[in-house]
Amino acid sequence: MKIAVLDDYQAVAERCGNWAALGADASVEFFTQPIPAEQLPERLKPYDVIVAMRERTPFPGTLLRQLPNLRLLVTTGSRNRAIDIPACRELGVPVCGTDSDPFLAAELAWALVMALYKRVADNDADIRAGRWQPVIGQSLKGTTLGLLGMGKLGQRMSEFGKVFGMNVIAWSPNLTPERCAPFGVECVGKQQLFERADVVSIHMVLSASTRHLVGEAELGWMKETAYLVNTSRGPLVDEQALCRALHGGRIAAAALDVFEQEPLPADAEILQVPNVLLSPHVGYVSWQNYQTYYHDAVEDIQQWLAGSPVRLLEA
Template sequence: MKIAVLDDYQNVARDLAEWHRLPTGSALTVFDRPIPADELAALLEPYSVLVIMRERTPFPASLIERLPNLRLLVTTGMRNLSIDLEACKARGIAVCGTGMVGTPAAELTWGLILALTKRIPAEERALREGRWQLGLTQGLAGKRLGLVGLGKLGTQVARVGQAFGMEVAAWSPNLTDERAAGAGVVRLDKRDLFATSDIVSVHLVLSDRTRGVIGAEELDAMKPTAFFVNTSRAGLVDEAALLAALHEHRIAGAGIDVFPAEPLPADSPWRSAPNTVLTPHLGYVTRENYEVFYRDALEDILAWHAGNPVRVLA
């Protein structure tokens, strides 16, 4: 059995699971770099089992059809919209997922909020360059935190905002007054949320319904002193509209962890975007998460090989 682990950027997969438990004769290969799309089929053709990291490498039908030896596809997490599950079913390829830790994205959200409001990156750079106190930072108490999405992650972010003494408001397509009140949050319509919040943070699942849900109209409604944070998915936001708002200084800044193309291309306009704190999709990249990912991935492989697959997605 030939097994490949894809997109192990940190080169940690071998150390985070007991791969020696694989069936006798198994061969494990770990790819620690992104593989160009035009090289994928030829490179992955020999493997019968693939372990992929979240949505880093898409698996559309066009790729799946070119992998005749593939029998098991394991994705970290239990949702991966970049896999064509119907194509896998048609080919008889089993697809399994893994567990994950539920807090890292909310923690990173607050890292970005604090980096923006406390000017941490700019002041740290200035200090190293011999300068001292370039500007004023902002407090959080009494400010409004606006959440686009109040699911599990949004609720975690809300609790921290409340601990800082913030007023928390939320909007999502399905949010009710009762659900918001249960989290100690005020439900607003979308425009009011953007117009009145001092920080807007996005916590929606990307779907056909939510793609582009934040566009020029919402961003134009924001205060010039407000910050925008996205640790969910780039496709939720009109990228051109957000970049324009930043370059034209119509909002105070943005903390962004997710991008339309990842890893970020050398010519990405985000590299020159002003008043931003950018992170390379770190929302799930914690040791605790990776330990669960690779432990469960190994368990998936062993269970499938024994004829009793677990955490089956297709």
């Protein structure tokens, strides 16, 4: 049995899973670099089992139909919109997921909020350059946190904001005051959120209707002193519009963990704009979460071999 573990960028998968438990007949190969899309059919053709790292490598039906040996697809996490589940079902390939810390991305989002308010990156750069206290941070207390989305992550962010004395407002297309009330959050209209928030943090699912949810108009509604934080999905924000807003000083700064193209190309425009704090899509990354991912991935393979697959993804 040949197993491919994809997109192991930080070379942790081998250490975080007990792959030896699969037995001597299992040959496991770990890929630490992304495979170009045009090479995927040929490179992945030999494998019986593929372990995908979240949505780093897409698996559309066109690719799946070129993998005649594929018998099991495992993804870290309990959802992967980059896998064509109906095509897998048609081909008789089960798709299994893993457990994951559902609140981990909120930790990074809050770290980015704090870094923007307290000018952490600026202070680090200044002190290394011999400059002492040239910038001034801000207090969080009394400022307004605007949340795009009030699912599990938005709810956790609202708790963080409340602890720091912030006023918290939220919007999403179907959000109601009743859903916000238990968290002490004010439900507002979309334009009102962008106009009132001192920092907007995005916690939405990417879909056709939410692509470029934050664009020229929304950035134009924001205060010149406001911040934008995105730890959800890159295409939720029109990256070119954001670059223009930052170049033009229309908003104070942004912090991004996700991008329209990942890994971020060396010539990406966002690397050239001022007042942007960048992170390489690590909102779900921690040693503990990796250990959960790869422990469960091994268990998924074992249970599938035993004829009792677990954590099957149905959609």
